[in-house]
Amino acid sequence: MENKTESRERELLAEATRVAEIFSKHAAEHDRDASLPVEALDAIAASPIHTALFDGASWSLFAQIVGILAKADASAATIWVMHQGASWVVRALPDPALAASLEAKVRAGAWVVNALSEPTGGNLFLLPLQSAERVEGGWRISGAKRYISGCERANYVFLNVLCDGVPGFFIIDRDSSMEIEDIWDTMGLRATRSQLIHFNGTFLPDARRARVTFEDPNPIPVGFSWLSLGVARAAMEFAIDYAKTRILPRTNQPMCHLQSVQFAVAEMAMSLDAAESLAMRAAAMMDAKDPRAGLFHIESKAVANETAAKVATLALKIAGGTGYLKRLPIERYVRDAMGGQLMAWSTEVTRDFVGKLLLGLPPG
Helix, strand or coil: CCCHHHHHHHHHHHHHHHHHHHHHHCHHHHHHHCCCCHHHHHHHHCCHHHHCCCCCCCHHHHHHHHHHHHHHCHHHHHHHHHHHHHHHHHHHCCCHHHHHHHHHHHHCCCCEEEECECCCCCCCCCCCCCECEEECCEEEEEEEEEEECCHHHCCEEEEEEEECCEEEEEEEECCCCEEEECCCCCCCCHHHCCEEEEEEEEEEEHHHEECCCCCCCCHHHHHHHHHHHHHHHHHHHHHHHHHHHCECCCCCCEHHHCHHHHHHHHHHHHHHHHHHHHHHHHHHHHHCCCCCHHHHHHHHHHHHHHHHHHHHHHHHHHHHHHHCCCCCCHHHHHHHHHHHHHCCCCHHHHHHHHHHHHCCCCCC
8 A cells, every 4th residue: 555655756756747748848949049948947946846855855756856857858957956956055054044044935936056166176066266255244255156057047046165275155145246157058958058157256144154064965966867867768768769660661661670779779778777776776875874875876977977878879870860950859868968977077087086985095
């Protein structure tokens, strides 16, 4: 017999599927124009999945929701995952009343963006290079942050700076001291509109400094793998449907009768199932508060990133020249799949970190 938790999870997965239909409806348009997917963001902000983590949902359920949304539109799902990660830090503010007030605003639809990457920071998104100046009641920062997905929608900004040489994390109001520079014209994930923000003497109140540690659970490392896995799933389903319906002129049979296509689809499925299994294991470990969860999420991201690129490329080959045309979604899946490997931590940095850790070397 289904218990209340299982029933609630089933309802939220069904709701994610409903919202995903809205995501997919406008995905191609926003990708083409590199425009913000407002319909998707409005739909998810009004949905119970938007605050599911705040309401006690498991990390495993959150992971599945991200996968469903990313399959429909990886750009919109990326914006949402970044918001989830930034808004989750609200609970790390030192004043419980302030934390509760900001959480209530997030529940009502306020949007928090993630601004941790610096123009010269590379993969060091948790270790800022820019220093803030001490002033009465807080700090001031003049500098820039980049790759801020959905920044035009921001009500609040989560950022980090060096405070007397120590990384400090703040959640602050978006105000007139911030200037968005429109630089986002990319190959893939175009609708994330991950622009650069200039901070011109922006005030960082001490009361808004969050108590963040590297060991704290956060939606972003959970969601990163599933952004790529959603793209991979979309590409594989496209390939299967295409192979079943594309009739070969010489044999008058569907393409799926070709052994090469059968092998390619099998390779996609096995690679995707393996990557999803690792990602689910990592999420389950976080639910169990296993101290190894962080390492498994790092490994899972790299595997998912590479699986998405592999599956999307195989799907494109099945579609052939027709798949190279922009009227079919596979070319978008290929472009979006490449983005995951570049997001910090990149697959190269991940291998360096994991290898050193396993060999007992300083991770750097």
